[in-house]
Every structure is written in structure tokens, then in C-alpha cells.
Amino acid sequence: MPIPIPVSPAAHLPFDLLAWAGGGALAVWLRRSWLREAQDRLARLGAGYLTAVVLGAIPGAWLAGSLNTLGQSAPALSHSVAGALAGAIVAVELYKAVRGVRGSTGGVFVGPFALGVVIGRWGCLFAGLADRTYGTPTSLPWAVDLGDGIGRHPVQVYESLAMALFLALYLEGLARRRTWALRRGFYGLSVWYGAQRFVWEFLKPYPRILGPLDIFQLLALAMIAYALWFDGHARRARSP
Numbered sequence: 134m135p136i137p138i139p140v141s142p143a144a145h146l147p148f149d150l151l152a153w154a155g156g157g158a159l160a161v162w163l164r165r166s167w168l169r170e171a172q173d174r175l176a177r178l179g180a181g182y183l184t185a186v187v188l189g190a191i192p193g194a195w196l197a198g199s200l201n202t203l204g205q206s207a208p209a210l211s212h213s214v215a216g217a218l219a220g221a222i223v224a225v226e227l228y229k230a231v232r233g234v235r236g237s238t239g240g241v242f243v244g245p246f247a248l249g250v251v252i253g254r255w256g257c258l259f260a261g262l263a264d265r266t267y268g269t270p271t272s273l274p275w276a277v278d279l280g281d282g283i284g285r286h287p288v289q290v291y292e293s294l295a296m297a298l299f300l301a302l303y304l305e306g307l308a309r310r311r312t313w314a315l316r317r318g319f320y321g322l323s324v325w326y327g328a329q330r331f332v333w334e335f336l337k338p339y340p341r342i343l344g345p346l347d348i349f350q351l352l353a354l355a356m357i358a359y360a361l362w363f364d365g366h367a368r369r370a371r372s373p
Contacts, residue, residue, distance in 0.1 A: 134284075135276040135277055135278040135283070135284030135285070136275065136276065136277050136278065137277075137278045138258065138259065138261070138277045138278060138279055138280075139259070140259055140260065140261025140262070140263075140279050140280050141259065141260070141261065142260050142261065142263040142264070143260075144256060144259035144260050144261075145256040145257065145259075145260040145264065146256075147256070148252055148253055148255055148256025148257075148259070149253060149256055151252050152248070152249040152250075152251075152252040152253040152256075153249070155245075155248050155249070155252055156244075156245030156246070156248050156249045157245065159244045159245050159248050160241060160244065160245045163241070163244050163307070164241070166307070167307040167308075167310075167315065168240055168241055168307075168315075171238075171240035171241050171315075172241050174238065175238060175241055178232075178234065178238065181228065181232075182225065182228060182238070185221075185224040185225050185227070185228035186221045186224065186225060188224055189220040189221040189222070189223055189224025189225060190217040190218070190220050190221040190224075191217070191220070192220055193216040193217050193218075193219050193220015193221065193223070193224075194212040194213055194214065194216045194217035194220065195210065195211075195212045195216070196216055196220070197212075197213045197215060197216025197217075197219065197220075197348055197349065197352060198210075198211035198212040198213035198216055199211055199212075200342075200348050201213065201339055201340065201347065201348050201349065202265060204340035204342070205265070205339075205340060209265075211265065213349065214249075214250065214253070215326075215330055215349050215352050215353065216352065218246070218323075218326065218356070219352045219355065219356060222323070222356065222359060225238070225239070226359075235370075236316075236367060236370070237316060237317055237318075237319050237320060237363070237367060238319075239318075239319030239322075240315070240316070240318050240319055242319065243303060243318040243319055243321075243322045244300065244303065244304070246322065246326075247296050247297075247299055247300040247303065247322060247326075248300060250292065250293065250296040250326070251293050251296045251297045251300060252293075254266075254289040254290070254292050254293040254296075255289065255290075255293060257289040258277070258279075258287060258289040258290060261279045261280055262279050262280060262281060266288065266289055266337070267279055267285050267288070267289075267337070267338075268285040268286030268287060268288035268289075268336045268337055268338075269285065269286055269336050269337060269338050270283050270284060270285055271284055271285060271286045271336075272284060273286070275287065286336040288333045288336050288337055291329075291333050291336075292329060292330070292333055295325075295329040295333075296325075296326070296329070299321075299322070299325045299326070299329075303318060303321070303322070306318075316367070317364055317367050317368075319360075320360040320361075320363055320364035320367070321360070321364075322360075323356045323357065323359060323360035324356075324357050324360045324361065324364075326353075326356065327352075327353035327354065327355075327356035327357040327360070328353070328357060330349060330350075330353045331350050331353040331354065331357075334346075334347055334349050334350045334353070
């Protein structure tokens with residue numbers, strides 16, 4: 134018998150607010166402990182960099198989300214954190230190319246983004262079917278009932294736990310002064326987020342646009358390829 138979950142579309146807001154607050158607090162703590170250099174570099178890039186982040190994230194979120202939901206049986210506009218991340222990456226890399234900026238500049242966003250997903254996905258779960266992030270039917274013992282009597286994969290929980298594991302490994306890497314965490318953490322985040330998102334998408338009833346793949350899986354593959362390419366360049370640039 135599936136686990137009944139109390140759901141309400143209004144449940145998303147408090148989790149979103151908690152995600153933003155938690156991410157901000159984590160950013161402040163990380164700057165004071167391990168990421169002062171990354172924060173100082175971001176400050177030197179100025180308002181243009183943050184403008185690029187916003188101008189990429191907002192349309193990226195709505196474009197990717199809407200491309201997915203407009204293809205469903207009840208078309209509607211929507212937004213997506215995967216689209217926001219992908220859009221921000223594109224905009225920032227274009228900005229960096231124009232300004233001649235090299236190397237990773239997203240280190241300060243790694244922890245807050247990961248924590249935001251960890252918290253925010255629980256809001257998606259308690260928002261229920263209206264959130265359109267539910268999983269496909271399953272008879273597994275941990276299946277959840279979101280109000281329609283059907284046991285479903287709690288894909289929101291899967292993603293939250295996957296990103297919690299990444300966050301733990303990332304913080305451990307910072308504490309041990311690992312180079313990947315200190316200097317290339319954003320690339321690690323992009324690979325991890327893309328890989329886990331690619332897997333969970335097979336457990337969602339989303340429209341498939343290229344063979345068995347949906348829009349978010351294509352974005353995930355693009356993020357993984359981006360991160361591996363730029364991480365390789367960063368490694369070679371620091372080699373003696």
C-alpha cells in the first residue's frame with residue numbers, strides 16, 4: 134500500500150523560502166571558511182556577471198519547463214531548476230568569452246544550489262500532482278500516494294537525497310582542501326546534478342522528444358559534457 138502524502142499546491146512556497154534562506158546562510162558561512170578567494174573573484178567581475186546569471190537563468194527556467202509541460206495532455210507554462218541552471222551556464226560562459234575571463238567562476242553557487250535542491254524538492258513532493266513533478270506508478274514499498282490513490286516513485290525524494298550526498302561530499306572536499314572542491318566545484322556540481330537528473334527522468338511521465346529521452350535528459354547530457362570539457366581545460370591549465 135502506498136504511503137499517503139498530505140498535499141497542497143501552497144506547500145511549495147514555504148520550502149522555496151527555506152531553500153533561499155538556507156542557501157544564503159550557507160553561502161555566507163562558506164565565504165568565511167573556505168571560499169573567500171572565489172567570492173572575491175566574483176566581486177571583481179562586477180554587476181555584469183550577476184546580470185548574466187539572471188538573464189540566463191530566468192528565460193532558461195521558463196523555456197525548459199514550458200517545453201516540457203506544453204507537450205503534456207494539459208498544456209501549461211512552467212519553469213524548471215534544470216533549465217535555470219542550463220540557461221545561467223550559457224549566459225555566463227558567453228559573458229566570460231566576451232570579457233576574456235578564464236577558469237571557473239561559479240564556486241560560490243555550488244553549495245547554495247545543492248542545498249536549494251535538497252530542500253526545494255520536498256516542496257515539490259508536498260505540492261502533489263499539481264506540481265507536475267511526480268513519478269511514474271510503482272509497487273515498491275516506498276511508493277507514495279499524492280492524492281489519486283496511485284502508488285508512485287517519490288522522484289522528488291530521490292533527487293533530494295542524491296543532492297544531499299553531493300553536498301556532503303563537497304563540504305568534505307572543502308574541509309580537506311581538495312582542489313576539485315576549492316577550484317572546480319561548479320564543474321563537479323554540473324556533472325553530479327546532470328547525472329542524477331538524467332537517471333530520475335526515466336521515472337517521470339514526461340513527453341519524450343528524442344527516442345526515450347525528455348527535454349531535461351538532453352539538458353542533463355549537455356551539462357555533463359560542458360562540465361567535463363571545461364574541467365579538463367582547467368586541469369591542463371594548472372598542470373606544470
